[in-house]
Amino acid sequence: MRNGKLEKTIPVSLGKKGHETPNGTYYVLERFADIVMDSSTYGVPIDSVEGYKLKVQDAVRISNSGIFVHDAPWSVNDQGKRNVSHGCPNLSPANAQWFYDNFGTGDPVVVKNSVGNYTENDGAQDWQI
Secondary structure, eight states: OBTTBOOOOOOOBOBOTTSOOOBEEEEOOEEEEEEEEEGGGGTOOTTSTTOOEEEEEEEEEOOTTSOEEEEOGGGTTTTTTOOOBSSSOEEOHHHHHHHHHHOOTTOEEEEOSSSSBOOOTTSOOGGGO
């Protein structure tokens, strides 16, 4: 929404079972043109079945616990249909670039129709921005 009007609808893939993206209002904390995502940073070895280490583009951090909105070309066919990520909202490369270009520090990001609730216990709250 911008000035009370819907600007764009973007299909996403959120966190799969066991890695659900909690419902709630997040805030943009910082942005990276590219960043390496590494499952070992939260205890999952990169050589395990659920492990990964890869570079993503247009990454927008929305929590201090590691949730980023970012491009995920590998999940484009799932976006808008199935949740397949490890918790990050996945977007197509084109939509991730639009999101990156149009959202800045402090902008709210609302996750709905998922599981659980984001409690902001990770220190990322609107008054800190």
